[in-house]
Amino acid sequence: xxxxxxxxxxxxxxxxxxxxxxxxxxxxxxxxxxxxxxxxxxxxxxxxxxxxxxxxxxxxxxxxxxxxxxxxxxxxxxxxxxxxxxxxxxxxxxxxxxxxxxxxxxxxxxxxxxxxxxxxxxxxxxxxxxxxxxxxxxxxxxxxxxxxxxxxxxxxxxxxxxxxxxxxxxxxxxxxxxxxxxxxxxxxxxxxxxxxxxxxxxxxxxxxxxxxxxxxxxxxxxxxxxxxxxxxxxxxxxxxxxxxxxxxxxxxxxxxxxxxxxxxxxxxxxxxxxxxxxxxxxxxxxxxxxxxxxxx
Amino acid sequence: xxxxxxxxxxxxxxxxxxxxxxxxxxxxxxxxxxxxxxxxxxxxxxxxxxxxxxxxxxxxxxxxxxxxxxxxxxxxxxxxxxxxxxxxxxxxxxxxxxxxxxxxxxxxxxxxxxxxxxxxxxxxxxxxxxxxxxxxxxxxxxxxxxxxxxxxxxxxxxxxxxxxxxxxxxxxxxxxxxxxxxxxxxxxxxxxxxxxxxxxxxxxxxxxxxxxxxxxxxxxxxxxxxxxxxxxxxxxxxxxxxxxxxxxxxxxxxxxxxxxxxxxxxxxxxxxxxxxxxxxxxxxxxxxxxxxxxxxxxxxxxxxxxxxxxxxxxxxxxxxxxxxxxxxxxxxxxxxxxxxxxxxxxxxxxxxxxxxxxxxxxxxxxxxxxxxxxxxxxxxxxxxxxxxxxxxxxxxxxxxxxxxxxxxxxxxxxxxxxxxxxxxxxxxxxxxxxxx
Numbered sequence: 114x115x116x117x118x119x120x121x122x123x124x125x126x127x128x129x130x131x132x133x134x135x136x137x138x139x140x141x142x143x144x145x146x147x148x149x150x151x152x153x154x155x156x157x158x159x160x161x162x163x164x165x166x167x168x169x170x171x172x173x174x175x176x177x178x179x180x181x182x183x184x185x186x187x188x189x190x191x192x193x194x195x196x197x198x199x200x201x202x203x204x205x206x207x208x209x210x211x212x213x214x215x216x217x218x219x220x221x222x223x224x225x226x227x228x229x230x231x232x233x234x235x236x237x238x239x240x241x242x243x244x245x246x247x248x249x250x251x252x253x254x255x256x257x258x259x260x261x262x263x264x265x266x267x268x269x270x271x272x273x274x275x276x277x278x279x280x281x282x283x284x285x286x287x288x289x290x291x292x293x294x295x296x297x298x299x300x301x302x303x304x305x306x307x308x309x310x311x312x313x314x315x316x317x318x319x320x321x322x323x324x325x326x327x328x329x330x331x332x333x334x335x336x337x338x339x340x341x342x343x344x345x346x347x348x349x350x351x352x353x354x355x356x357x358x359x360x361x362x363x364x365x366x367x368x369x370x371x372x373x374x375x376x377x378x379x380x381x382x383x384x385x386x387x388x389x390x391x392x393x394x395x396x397x398x399x400x401x402x403x404x405x406x407x408x409x
Numbered sequence: 410x411x412x413x414x415x416x417x418x419x420x421x422x423x424x425x426x427x428x429x430x431x432x433x434x435x436x437x438x439x440x441x442x443x444x445x446x447x448x449x450x451x452x453x454x455x456x457x458x459x460x461x462x463x464x465x466x467x468x469x470x471x472x473x474x475x476x477x478x479x480x481x482x483x484x485x486x487x488x489x490x491x492x493x494x495x496x497x498x499x500x501x502x503x504x505x506x507x508x509x510x511x512x513x514x515x516x517x518x519x520x521x522x523x524x525x526x527x528x529x530x531x532x533x534x535x536x537x538x539x540x541x542x543x544x545x546x547x548x549x550x551x552x553x554x555x556x557x558x559x560x561x562x563x564x565x566x567x568x569x570x571x572x573x574x575x576x577x578x579x580x581x582x583x584x585x586x587x588x589x590x591x592x593x594x595x596x597x598x599x600x601x602x603x604x605x606x607x608x609x610x611x612x613x614x615x616x617x618x619x620x621x622x623x624x625x626x627x628x629x630x631x632x633x634x635x636x637x638x639x640x641x642x643x644x645x646x647x648x649x650x651x652x653x654x655x656x657x658x659x660x661x662x663x664x665x666x667x668x669x670x671x672x673x674x675x676x677x678x679x680x681x682x683x684x685x686x687x688x689x690x691x692x693x694x695x696x697x698x699x700x701x702x703x704x705x706x707x708x709x710x711x712x713x714x715x716x717x718x719x720x721x722x723x724x725x726x727x728x729x730x731x732x733x734x735x736x737x738x739x740x741x742x743x744x745x746x747x748x749x750x751x752x753x754x755x756x757x758x759x760x761x762x763x764x765x766x767x768x769x770x771x772x773x774x775x776x777x778x779x780x781x782x783x784x785x786x787x788x789x790x791x792x793x794x795x796x797x798x799x800x801x802x803x804x805x806x807x808x809x810x811x812x813x814x815x816x817x818x819x820x821x822x823x824x825x826x827x828x829x830x831x832x833x834x835x836x837x838x839x840x841x842x843x844x845x
Contacts, residue, residue, distance in 0.1 A: 253663035271666030375803045
């Protein structure tokens with residue numbers, strides 16, 4: 114009814130459906146073409162050239178040379194391996210902590226609303242602030258983490274074997290609330306009568322969790338995992354601010370250095386496409402799995 | 410109506426005329442965010458008082474400096490009229506046409522004779538020995554050392570040091586002595602450490618730090634004329650120098666794997682280390698009691714000599730260049746004429762800037778002005794720099810990738826790291842067709 118009224122008001126002002134479409138949809142399409150699709154195609158073109166943005170020399174077509182060089186570069190594969198390790202540690206940690214916290218909050222506890230709000234705070238902070246804040250926390254001389262855990266002058270960020278885990282811990286701290294929030298929504302949607310029926314059948318907590326809770330929350334948990342995997346795959350700020358270890362040089366840092374420090378514009382465009390293809394492939398696998406979970 | 414229109418047009422015309430003239434009276438210099446940029450702003454305020462031309466020194470943090478400058482250059486933007494750019498940029502910026510050729514200006518004012526030779530070679534000339542100039546040496550700088558005089562002059566420490574090492578405790582004259590002193594003062598139990606060195610591998614921190622050892626050990630990075638690197642960057646001298654740097658890293662405070670100029674000054678101000686490496690440009694903060702509670706007991710020395718007595722230091726500092734896309738090139742050239750005058754250079758030094766003017770550097774007035782100016786003067790005549798080729802950033806990143814794991818984590822050997830680096834650099838020079 115409201116929309117009819119609005120339409121008729123618009124019509125009375127001479128705004129036909131076609132005009133409204135032209136006014137809103139065409140600018141949006143133009144915006145997408147200019148700022149998304151055009152750069153995408155343009156950069157795809159550059160990925161087949163030896164173009165350097167810092168140079169006055171024209172871009173020469175080099176075919177698949179950039180792709181070949183990147184795929185044969187052991188450093189790039191090392192960057193991908195670091196990224197994969199980071200994604201696995203970080204997303205697994207977030208799912209465990211986030212889902213666990215949601216399970217705890219899905220009970221009748223005092224100050225539940227306040228607690229939930231406070232737990233959401235980390236993900237509202239800027240990445241740069243979180244990076245600098247955790248850098249201080251990890252400091253071996255005066256950081257509160259070593260002091261609290263009695264670790265002496267244990268080096269988190271300077272230790273090449275530990276640095277990636279330190280970054281992942283920070284990411285888990287920051288993004289577990291996101292998983293918690295989605296899990297809470299899923300948990301609250303589980304029909305109560307299922308638990309009552311399980312209780313009548315004297316089902317144990319283990320059985321209840323794996324046969325009722327997890328299958329019903331799984332689709333929404335999968336969505337959280339997809340989002341977090343994509344984010345973790347392209348992580349940059351935290352790793353860049355916290356450390357400069359080669360063992361924390363995830364693929365986006367390598368891409369940044371290649372594009373804006375080395376000015377290998379053509380090659381960095383090729384790398385960006387390789388990363389894009391990988392993210393798309395991973396996301397597709399997840400989506401297929403998500404659909405299977407939904408069908409069950 | 411006609412009267413109104415005429416008035417309106419006249420007004421617009423006047424505004425346009427005033428606007429153009431106001432634009433011509435303003436210049437913008439782009440530089441990194443640090444004390445010398447503040448000194449330069451003070452200096453150019455005097456230029457405005459004399460000429461009426463307003464000059465603004467616009468700054469950005471060091472971490473963004475290169476990216477921001479080159480992004481603007483690549484966009485052919487006219488936001489900046491001049492830039493005080495890093496010495497390594499000169500190849501990339503001149504070949505890409507970002508910098509105005511200052512060869513005629515250089516020759517006309519005989520700047521070859523006016524400025525310290527090393528500053529002309531590394532800040533202004535590209536390619537090496539080509540007699541083509543792209544910058545005017547502006548901020549001379551090199552790496553030197555600060556130390557805790559009170560720790561060094563403590564009679565008990567002096568006695569203990571002599572008993573352990575067999576010679577007097579004093580500012581080191583060689584890298585071997587520096588290693589002994591670092592080891593002597595390294596006492597983690599007391600939260601006191603031996604030495605603070607550059608380790609940050611995100612730009613040129615670690616590379617510049619290691620260069621101090623390599624150059625003083627008699628090593629070179631390569632042949633800047635022929636681009637030959639194999640047998641030079643991985644020479645025995647450089648291997649020994651890198652091993653020494655790794656050894657010194659063992660005497661740094663905990664968590665020292667991403668440290669550059671800020672942390673190295675903190676090592677002195679926070680009572681962390683006995684000696685600290687840093688560019689001379691950061692030393693004013695160490696003699697200022699407001700920023701350094703240990704200012705009265707902080708001493709300075711030049712980069713020590715290597716095992717064969719050779720003594721060099723890594724060059725810092727920058728030259729000032731006119732940007733090709735500036736709308737005010739003529740005005741910028743007038744400013745440079747003023748900047749190179751003897752009086753201006755003297756005033757630049759008085760304000761805290763490190764003049765490159767040989768005449769000012771040699772004057773007793775300059776050398777006695779601060780506790781570190783003499784060491785600076787001595788160092789500026791024995792400096793060497795990194796590659797200034799257009800692909801310098803790739804070379805920097807490759808060097809960081811190879812030497813950082815060895816220096817900070819002891820992965821592999823110095824020889825392996827430098828052999829791999831030689832191969833990386835050769836491949837890079839092959840890629841750009843530089844090998845002759």
